[in-house]
Amino acid sequence: MEKKLTKNEKISRAMKGRTLSxxxxxxxxxxxxxxxxxxxxKAKIKQTLLGDKIKDLKKDHPEIPKTNMSRTHLTAADVKQIRDRxxxxEALSIRQLAKEYNVSRHTIHSVxxxxxxR
Structure with a gap:
């Protein structure tokens, strides 16, 4: 016996493969x-965007030793705090972190x- 689909599931199946103009x-x-x-x-959106990658995120991040990079905007402590947070x-986004630390979203994503x- 097939499971009865909800309205949203029916719409989702019908729209699969279509692209929006x-x-x-x-x-x-x-x-x-x-x-x-x-x-x-926000937590649900983050879960959806990360998918299986969320399992790979570490829960405890060691502090990175200080480097001699002169152009860096973030310190080792900042990087540890960004990864931890x-x-x-759950509801914290890359966009919010980028705004808080005054760096680009790409920088936060790379961290x-x-x-x-590394």
Whole structure:
């Protein structure tokens, strides 16, 4: 006996493989602009975006030894704190961390995924 699908599951199956036009994407972004999301919703979005990678995030991050890089905006303590907060605080996003530490989102993403400060 097949499981009865919910309305959202039916829509999801029907839309699978379709791409949205640029005009439609623009209308969606305008409609969502200014919407505040709850921490629970932010955590769900983070879980969806990371998928299986969330299991690979370490819960305890050792402090990286100080380097002689002269152009760095982040200290070793900052990097440890960023990794700790991102992996332990559910609703915290890369965008929020980037704004807080005054660096780009790419920098925070590279730190969290160990591409920088290995």
């Amino acid at each position: 640029d005009e439609h994407k623009l209308k969606l972004s305008k409609a969502k602009k200014g919407i505040k999301r709850s921490n629970e919703t 991102y992996s332990n605080e 969290v995924t160990y591409k920088l400060w």
